Amino acid sequence: GAVVSQHPSRVICKSGTSVKIECRSLDFQATTMFWYRQFPKQSLMLMATSNEGSKATYEQGVEKDKFLINHASLTLSTLTVTSAHPEDSSFYICSAVGTGYIYEQYFGPGTRLTVT
């Protein structure tokens, strides 16, 4: 149980275009989802906290107009990277917390974004 999926697993886009990444909780309802960014050989950096039905809370230094987050249902959150630039290339990982999973996050497999 407690499976989280991400789609796509890899995406290549041209500079200036927008890319949407989906995060789904497959077998539980996720009241809270998190979006992380991971640079090569580095730790995860929390970008934002997404709560179903409300606006996302962004960490300091993360541009909310560039990284649009929508948590439209209890099983789906999306991250849209708008007007992508090569410096946005990274590994994006989401995680989800279910109603019964206090203090425990379940992670998706990640999405590798490459902006050319």
Place this chain on the structure above:
Amino acid sequence: GNSVTQMEGPVTLSEEAFLTINCTYTATGYPSLFWYVQYPGEGLQLLLKATKADDKGSNKGFEATYRKETTSFHLEKGSVQVSDSAVYFCALSAGSGGSNYKLTFGKGTLLTVNP
């Protein structure tokens, strides 16, 4: 604020060697502590956890004990295998209200096990 400091790698061991990856933390209140593992090209998987002092988390031969007096949560395994090669992250979860779920990660330790 909260922080996690873990042993920097990389760590290279031979198969069946003993593994220790040190992790210490700074947090207000009573955090929950976690070890996550990340295999190449994949997301994170929860390896083990402990939610209160003196708890021992264990899974797949790995163990870690929540030591409040030393603010530590060191990861150990008695006999590593080649398949244990991965990056290991120590993390804590602390806070109040909705931020209870927020995780603070250490920098990660790359473990390579050679046959």
